[in-house]
Amino acid sequence: xxxxxxxxxxxxxxxxxxxxxxxxxxxxxxxxxxxxxxxxxxxxxxxxxxxxxxxxxxxxxxxxxxxxxxxxxxxxxxxxxxxxxxxxxxxxxxxxxxxxxxxxxxxxxxxxxxxxxxxxxxxxxxxxxxxxxxxxxxxxxxxxxxxxxxxxxxxxxxxxxxxxxxxxxxxxxxxxxxxxxxxxxxxxxxxxxxxxxxxxxxxxxxxxxxxxxxxxxxxxxxxxx
Amino acid sequence: xxxxxxxxxxxxxxxxxxxxxxxxxxxxxxxxxxxxxxxxxxxxxxxxxxxxxxxxxxxxxxxxxxxxxxxxxxxxxxxxxxxxxxxxxxx
Numbered sequence: 001x002x003x004x005x006x007x008x009x010x011x012x013x014x015x016x017x018x019x020x021x022x023x024x025x026x027x028x029x030x031x032x033x034x035x036x037x038x039x040x041x042x043x044x045x046x047x048x049x050x051x052x053x054x055x056x057x058x059x060x061x062x063x064x065x066x067x068x069x070x071x072x073x074x075x076x077x078x079x080x081x082x083x084x085x086x087x088x089x090x091x092x093x094x095x096x097x098x099x100x101x102x103x104x105x106x107x108x109x110x111x112x113x114x115x116x117x118x119x120x121x122x123x124x125x126x127x128x129x130x131x132x133x134x135x136x137x138x139x140x141x142x143x144x145x146x147x148x149x150x151x152x153x154x155x156x157x158x159x160x161x162x163x164x165x166x167x168x169x170x171x172x173x174x175x176x177x178x179x180x181x182x183x184x185x186x187x188x189x190x191x192x193x194x195x196x197x198x199x200x201x202x203x204x205x206x207x208x209x210x211x212x213x214x215x216x217x218x219x220x221x222x223x224x225x
Numbered sequence: 226x227x228x229x230x231x232x233x234x235x236x237x238x239x240x241x242x243x244x245x246x247x248x249x250x251x252x253x254x255x256x257x258x259x260x261x262x263x264x265x266x267x268x269x270x271x272x273x274x275x276x277x278x279x280x281x282x283x284x285x286x287x288x289x290x291x292x293x294x295x296x297x298x299x300x301x302x303x304x305x306x307x308x309x310x311x312x313x314x315x316x
Contacts, residue, residue: 033309
């Protein structure tokens, strides 16, 4: 059987809350990206918005799967379905989350390439999906690919900060660095439960920083109107 | 803000120039106000018409350009657009 994560029991409920929080924050970013796309008609914004929408969807899927496992499948249900069925539900839920999340990251990374070529997008998607699907260590491969994509994104945001040294570009850069380290820690969550907690905490810091950045943009936008 | 004038800023400058001329401007005025080469200006005007930000009016004295509601919306929300794209590196 495949190993998913070693999740500390005390943290499981908190992790569900965090997954829904990540889903809401990334959904807000996606909604704003589409709003700005509607105003500016810049294709890059649409790609960025799709990326965050997919990431949001992936967190909601994970949150719902974990919530069902935590509260939906009580002892009677588990006995009726069988533990293996509950395990498979968790496994396929997690794989579905991974697939949607990696697609989101592909769109996000593609938006930073500043090109308009659907073949490149299709190639990136195919490489990532095929690598995860055929890997015997799917979770490890998923987080490894996520780390590579996020590393490219962090380098891009670092260059963006050098070009435009503003507090918001700095906040987004730091958020992406936290997201990168959070994902890197989740690679090791297969072996050590503490890394799962640490990965989630780092991700939480990243998404809160992204939320702060978004709120500053909205506030500033309203002030100047 | 980035020191180099980016695409969104150039679009803003063109739309602002049209607005400042009581929403009816000749291409020569746009060329003067936007500080672009003739070829670049033509490309931008085509893009703005394709996106529905401006319309071309054919008049006896020559063609002029006017803003559409979408063009006005872009100008009104430009700060929000620029802040978002700048923060998330989408320029």
